[in-house]
Amino acid sequence: MERDRDEAGRARNARPRDGLGRPLPRGAEGVPTMPDDLRVTPAEALEQAQWLLDEDRPFHAHEVLEAAWKAAPDAERELWRGLAQLAVGLTHARRGNSTGAERLLQRAGERIAQYRADPPYDIDIDGLVAFCAAGAGTPRFRRSRA
Numbered sequence: 588m589e590r591d592r593d594e595a596g597r598a599r600n601a602r603p604r605d606g607l608g609r610p611l612p613r614g615a616e617g618v619p620t621m622p623d624d625l626r627v628t629p630a631e632a633l634e635q636a637q638w639l640l641d642e643d644r645p646f647h648a649h650e651v652l653e654a655a656w657k658a659a660p661d662a663e664r665e666l667w668r669g670l671a672q673l674a675v676g677l678t679h680a681r682r683g684n685s686t687g688a689e690r691l692l693q694r695a696g697e698r699i700a701q702y703r704a705d706p707p708y709d710i711d712i713d714g715l716v717a718f719c720a721a722g723a724g725t726p727r728f729r730r731s732r733a
Contacts (some may be wrong), residue, residue: 607682608646618647627654629708632667633728636674640725649674664708671699671730673726674720678713680722 602610604618614636627635632655639648649671656667676691699712706712711730718726 607678615669627651629655637728645674645677649678657668665698666702667726669695695719705710
């Protein structure tokens with residue numbers, strides 16, 4: 588079967604997906620995903636990803652965070668990569684793949700921890716690293732303002 592491609596010839600999967608990002612048969616009704624050319628500011632990415640995680644849509648949060656990762660300056664790329672991996676880890680957990688979830692959350696925590704000294708965008712680095720170690724519930728990206 589021939590792969591779906593965009594105008595530039597890059598491979599794309601145009602198959603519909605379920606709520607956890609798993610491909611469905613062609614013609615099935617799926618859940619809308621993020622556009623491949625999504626552009627978001629860091630603040631928008633954090634806000635959208637948090638909302639998606641709160642709605643139990645970690646695969647979609649991953650897509651938003653991946654868009655931020657691809658657009659991030661070099662100094663922040665590992666942070667955004669770690670945040671995207673955190674969301675993928677949650678996706679694997681929701682799909683029942685505990686081994687994959689644990690591995691991704693471990694890598695995510697290691698990447699995110701590199702930003703402890705100077706956390707950008709008011710990101711709760713310590714809270715996210717602790718979340719990755721525990722792997723339960725829904726992470727909070729920003730520090731609470733008490």
